Amino acid sequence: MEPFDPKKYIAENVLLTSEAMEISGVTRPRIASLIKTGKIVPIKKTGATSLFLREEIEAKRDELISLRK
Template sequence: MGYKVETKDEFIALVQTEILTSSEVLNELQISRQALGSLVKRGKLVPVKELSRDKLFLREDIESRKAASQELNAKYRPYDE
């Protein structure tokens, strides 16, 4: 996916919609902080920026991971639905 930004306002809008904090990722994927740490450590999710107390992720990476998780749950845990 390509991003084209020409103004500061467009950049701010892009960041607000396409960048997620760790807390937002936890809510989106419905996982624990430990599970997120494991996904990052194993390279399943790669933060775009690591701050001292937080990590930032691209929304498209999180949505891709969410879709993969749903497929795995359907395959290996069909009784949960």
């Protein structure tokens, strides 16, 4: 088993807003709306920069896709 590498974990699992938009397939205003309504919660927000966990964005993407059907 490899030792835990925090830089690798962050690179693979923490997303910027632009990456979250790409994975979820929504626009920046839609991301802002999801944050405002509490449907997604950034793990950190500094000024105009928000960070998200990949697994939460992927789960939201799957939920949004199922709602479209």
